[in-house]
Amino acid sequence: MKKIITILLLTLISLKAQETLPFSSLNFKISLQQNKNEVLLHQFWEPQSGLNFSVETPFYLGNIEAGISKIDFEGKLYIYPDFSSYFLFAGWSLNKQFFEFVSLKYGIRSGVFVMNFNDQAASEYESTESELSVSLIGELEFPVYKNISGNLNTELLTIFTDKRIKLFIVGVGLSYKLETPKWLRKFFE
Amino acid sequence: MKRFLLIILIFLSITLSAQREKPKNPGSRIITSEMLHKSGILNIGDIFLLAKNTYTSTIEGNNLYINQNGLSPFQEQESIILIDGIRCDINIFRNQNTHVLPITIEQVDFIEFINTPTIVEGEFNSNGIIHIHTKKPPDDLTIRLGYNIGNEIGDPGPYTYINENAKNVDKLPMNFNLNLNYKGSKGYFIGTIKSMEGFATDESIQKRIDNITIDRKKFSLLSASFKLRYTDIGEYQDFFFGYSENQNYFFFTPYGNELPLKHSYRQYGLNGLFKLDKNISLKYLLIRNENTTSDWNNSYPQNFNWEFKKTTVRISSSYNGVFFNLTSGLEYSELEGITNQQLDKSLFSYKKLFGDFCFQTSTSLNQSIGIELKDVGENNSINIYNKNVWKLSKTRTVSSNFSFSEQLLENSNSFWKWNKYGYEFFNDNVKEYGDIPESFGKKFTSNLTFNNRLTERLAFEIAGYYRHFFDYAILQQQYYFNEQTNLFSSPTTFYKEEYLKNLNVTFEIDYNTSEYVNQTLFFSYQNILSASDNFKSQWNVFPKLNAVYEIDYHPHPTFSVWCQINFQSESLWNNYHYLPEQSENFYKNRIDEKILINLSFQKWFWQKKVWFNISFRNLLNETERYYPIGSEFNLRFYAQFKVYLNSVLD
Numbered sequence: 001m002k003k004i005i006t007i008l009l010l011t012l013i014s015l016k017a018q019e020t021l022p023f024s025s026l027n028f029k030i031s032l033q034q035n036k037n038e039v040l041l042h043q044f045w046e047p048q049s050g051l052n053f054s055v056e057t058p059f060y061l062g063n064i065e066a067g068i069s070k071i072d073f074e075g076k077l078y079i080y081p082d083f084s085s086y087f088l089f090a091g092w093s094l095n096k097q098f099f100e101f102v103s104l105k106y107g108i109r110s111g112v113f114v115m116n117f118n119d120q121a122a123s124e125y126e127s128t129e130s131e132l133s134v135s136l137i138g139e140l141e142f143p144v145y146k147n148i149s150g151n152l153n154t155e156l157l158t159i160f161t162d163k164r165i166k167l168f169i170v171g172v173g174l175s176y177k178l179e180t181p182k183w184l185r186k187f188f189e
Numbered sequence: 190m191k192r193f194l195l196i197i198l199i200f201l202s203i204t205l206s207a208q209r210e211k212p213k214n215p216g217s218r219i220i221t222s223e224m225l226h227k228s229g230i231l232n233i234g235d236i237f238l239l240a241k242n243t244y245t246s247t248i249e250g251n252n253l254y255i256n257q258n259g260l261s262p263f264q265e266q267e268s269i270i271l272i273d274g275i276r277c278d279i280n281i282f283r284n285q286n287t288h289v290l291p292i293t294i295e296q297v298d299f300i301e302f303i304n305t306p307t308i309v310e311g312e313f314n315s316n317g318i319i320h321i322h323t324k325k326p327p328d329d330l331t332i333r334l335g336y337n338i339g340n341e342i343g344d345p346g347p348y349t350y351i352n353e354n355a356k357n358v359d360k361l362p363m364n365f366n367l368n369l370n371y372k373g374s375k376g377y378f379i380g381t382i383k384s385m386e387g388f389a390t391d392e393s394i395q396k397r398i399d400n401i402t403i404d405r406k407k408f409s410l411l412s413a414s415f416k417l418r419y420t421d422i423g424e425y426q427d428f429f430f431g432y433s434e435n436q437n438y439f440f441f442t443p444y445g446n447e448l449p450l451k452h453s454y455r456q457y458g459l460n461g462l463f464k465l466d467k468n469i470s471l472k473y474l475l476i477r478n479e480n481t482t483s484d485w486n487n488s489y490p491q492n493f494n495w496e497f498k499k500t501t502v503r504i505s506s507s508y509n510g511v512f513f514n515l516t517s518g519l520e521y522s523e524l525e526g527i528t529n530q531q532l533d534k535s536l537f538s539y540k541k542l543f544g545d546f547c548f549q550t551s552t553s554l555n556q557s558i559g560i561e562l563k564d565v566g567e568n569n570s571i572n573i574y575n576k577n578v579w580k581l582s583k584t585r586t587v588s589s590n591f592s593f594s595e596q597l598l599e600n601s602n603s604f605w606k607w608n609k610y611g612y613e614f615f616n617d618n619v620k621e622y623g624d625i626p627e628s629f630g631k632k633f634t635s636n637l638t639f640n641n642r643l644t645e646r647l648a649f650e651i652a653g654y655y656r657h658f659f660d661y662a663i664l665q666q667q668y669y670f671n672e673q674t675n676l677f678s679s680p681t682t683f684y685k686e687e688y689l690k691n692l693n694v695t696f697e698i699d700y701n702t703s704e705y706v707n708q709t710l711f712f713s714y715q716n717i718l719s720a721s722d723n724f725k726s727q728w729n730v731f732p733k734l735n736a737v738y739e740i741d742y743h744p745h746p747t748f749s750v751w752c753q754i755n756f757q758s759e760s761l762w763n764n765y766h767y768l769p770e771q772s773e774n775f776y777k778n779r780i781d782e783k784i785l786i787n788l789s790f791q792k793w794f795w796q797k798k799v800w801f802n803i804s805f806r807n808l809l810n811e812t813e814r815y816y817p818i819g820s821e822f823n824l825r826f827y828a829q830f831k832v833y834l835n836s837v838l839d
Contacts, residue, residue: 022745041347060744073347080350090803110803110826112340115347129349132342132826160342160824187795189747 020058023188026180027056027063031153031173035071041165044080045073052171054091057180057188062107065091071169081119087133087157088112105139113159133159147177216258216305216590216636216652218242222298222324227741227751229789229804231337231827232364232385233297233321234288238753238787240302241711242695243317244731248440248819249394250362251408252286257317258304259656259693259715260634262727264664265442265603267596271320274310275429278478278499279454282604284442289454290321291414291431293366293383295333295831298324305636306574306592308545311474311503311518313561313572315594315632326370326377330837333368337829341822342810361825362387376419385410389438391820393776396675398438398447402486408437423463424470430457436485441493443604443619445668445679448493451485454478468510472518474503492615496527497602505543517544526607533610537599540564553580565599568627584642589635596629603629605664605681618676623683630661630687646701656691663687663723666764668818670771677818679764689720689728705744711737726763732782734758747793755785765817776818783811802829 035047054067069087093107113133119126135157144150151173159165180188220239230236234253237245246254246263254263261267265283269276272292279289303309303318312318339361345352366383389398389406398406414431433454438447458476465471480497484490505518520541527535540563547557554577561572574592581587598606608614609625638652663684668677693715700708713735717728736756743749765778789804803826807813810824 044351045347060748080347083347112826117347129344129346130340131344131346132340132824159346161346161348162343163345163348165346187799189794189796 022060023057023180023185025057025177026184027175027177029054029056029067029151029173029175031151031171033069033071033153033155033169033171035167035169037166037168039166040163041073041167044077045075045083047167048072048074050169050171052173054089056093056175059092062092062094063105065089065093065109067091081117083115083117086114086116087135088114089133089135091137093137093139101143103141105137105141107137109135109137109155113157131159131161133157141175144174149175149177151175216588216638216654217301217303220300220302225294225297226791226800226802227743227749227789228753228787229751229791229802229827229829230294231339231829232288232294232362232383233290233292234286235294236287236300241697241737242304242693242713242735243302244735246730246815246819248816249389249391249438250820250822251288251437252284252440254816255285255317256731257302257319258636259654259691259731260304260306260632261316262663262724263730264727265601265629267314267316267601269312269314269316269318271310271312271318273321273323275456275458275460275474275476276310276312276478276501277431277456278480278497278602279433280602281439281452281480281482281495281497282441282443282607283602284439286435286437286439286452288385288410289412289433289435289452291381291383291412291433291454291456292321292323293333293335293368293381295335295366295368295833296323296379296381298322305576305590306572306594306634307576307590308516308543308559308561308574311505311520311543313543313559313594315572315592315596315634323379326372326379327835328372331368331370331372332832332834332837333366333370334832335364335366335829336831337364337827339363339825339827342824342826361827375421376417376425378415378417380415381413383410383412393818394438394447394820397677397818398449400674400676401447401491402438402449406438408435410435410437423461426459426461428457428459431455439482441604442666443679443681444614444616445618445666445677448491449484449486450493451483453481453483455481468508470507470509472503472505472507474501476501490615492529494529498525498527499523513546513548515544515546517542519543524602526602528607528612530612532607532612535610537566539566539600554578563600565597568597568599570595570597570600586638586640588638588640591636592634593631594634595631598625598627598629601629618678620680621683622680623685626662626683626685628660628662631659632661633657633659647699649696649698651694651696653692653694656689656693658691658724659688660685661687661689661724663721663727665723665727668765668768670768670776672772684721684723687721687724689724690718691720691728692716692718705742707741707743709737709739711735711739726761729761729763732758732760747797749791751789751791753785753787755787756782757785758782762817768817778817780814780817781812783813784809785811785813798833798835800829800831800833802831803827804829 031052033050033052050071052069054065056063056065072084074082089109089111091109093105096104112130114130117127135155137155139151139153141149141151153171155169157167242258244256255268266285267283277290279285299322301320306315309318341361362385364385369380371378386409412433416429419426435452439450440447456478460474463471478499482495501522503520508515522539524537543561545559550556557576559574563570572594576590578588605625634656636654640650642648665682666679668679670677695713697711738754740752759782760780762778768776768778786808787806788808791802793800806825813822
């Protein structure tokens, strides 16, 4: 957490004024994800392919987003029940334009990492677990067709369980950008 | 401390503080609704996060021990809490859980921490007063809705299937609040419902309550209230009703352990104001407060059933002249304690006479003196104070306050009072040595404050206080831990004629760096000048040093980031002196110095009709504990959502 705060402070210091109007556009994103690192968790559970869905809009400074990602984990032995994870997050990021068409996005997400265990013996109370999680994200975005863009993304997710779980996630996805309807912009403001 | 200064320097370097309105009464502090929103305050019990120079301690996060401005030791609690001038007697045996107050955080307009002994709305309290002022409803129908969830880090997650000993620590309380108001041409109606639900899952508490509970340690609170104001007779006539039911693990100090208790609080009454002419007004109050305790979720019979009924009638008048203001009144109240044991005396009646005379000595000097005379049966008490505000110039003010007060056993709702009149606690752990004192003691207090607004953007305040407690009764408990039962035994010894002299200095600077950035730095140091040994050991639970830095960055009227860095020096808890040894270091007898960082983001939507907040508490995940045997709070995360729909029918 201390590292994340340091990075955040350094990022804040290097901030420049936002050029885009706040809430002027909505960027719907979907991406296929795969957890690629090996930590203690992976000795007992095998991660499956996941899916991430988010909506992003320009903010007073940088962009903000809200979204959800889902990754299933299969137990390697029957004593380790399969579980589905859902990361419900809000995020903030900055853009850096490279050349004319490629942009690098980097930022932070924070939210709740919910784990639903497929454990018949556990009570309703015990079979669902949720934990604060924070992730650092990086994304390379390039245009595909009109308002549609492609992206390659990475995410370093820290789940604040008693023994921290760190997941390195890579993904590929598409996004569709549209102008925010007036009524919605009024709501945001 | 060095780390605290370093963190402050980092934040100052990026020039990001919280705006604070200056208090109306010398020595008091104001917390506005705006500050509550910016800092992500969750509920009424959470307001102490913003209360400077107020020491609080809690075991599980609900019951609070409060010391406002060095006015009292923690031993027994009697802060007066007023909601719009109406006293809420939520105390059970001088223990208070502010969550029980039948009010929601959305209703709050501002909160006044009155930190010097004075009379407010006919109530004198030498331990300080917390006055909650609610918002007046706008025309037509208003709907306010609030919901929050939270999460504390440190759960085992999937590793619970690898290590069976791993325990769940999260499940922070969820709050739901609803307010419905309607204002017409002849008055208004305010209705509220609130609920709170959580789990006592901290290991230190679980160990104790495992023996006495039959459920999975869930606690809950349900509260409802309404107020009806009619403005066609006099200035206003109010009828109010509030009800709260709290099922919780109540730490009963004389017992030294938790009791699973169902506490019901009921309050109803009438009050009103008449203006007899331009300068003279008359106020009346008729109120009944009822507190009931009963068994809840027990695995063994505890039989701690009580019913306290307090009825109060008060009439007061005010004269507001050109050169002086005079407020005076009289009050009659009765306190009845009903239990299933035969008591020697169960009904106590009190008569009170009070007055506050405020006069303008010169164009720049305002002075006031106040007195409260109380007849509490065999004994009488007298409380007096003097306040002075001297305006040196438009920007500089000096204020002072002096008081003398005495607290009588008969006047309190202390357990020991009922014990004196024949009540026996069901468990042998509650023992006392020495005679129960007639008086808790006398106190002389003085405060001096200097305010100076140097520029439009920069202001500072230097303040100090001196406290002299004498002829004081100290209730000294020595807790012994039983490893087999995980419970404590804690005999109480009464020491009389104890004394303490205490000095405090505070410094506060408010600096609005720019249109978008406000900063506040607060520093407080207190030290014992001289004291008897027993009093000293009670006072050592307060940190000597407290420093708070707040920044508020609001680049847009609908968005802000707020951060608070709070440093507290260590405190020593002599009551638990032998605990580390007895519990094999599971519990400690001190609370280490700590730096807590709290961060809050707020965003308003839809022309300030919808509010969303994300806040983090204890961002560095330091050891956050407020009581040696209490919960340890890790990094927490809260998400809040509120809807404010004003004048819906318009």
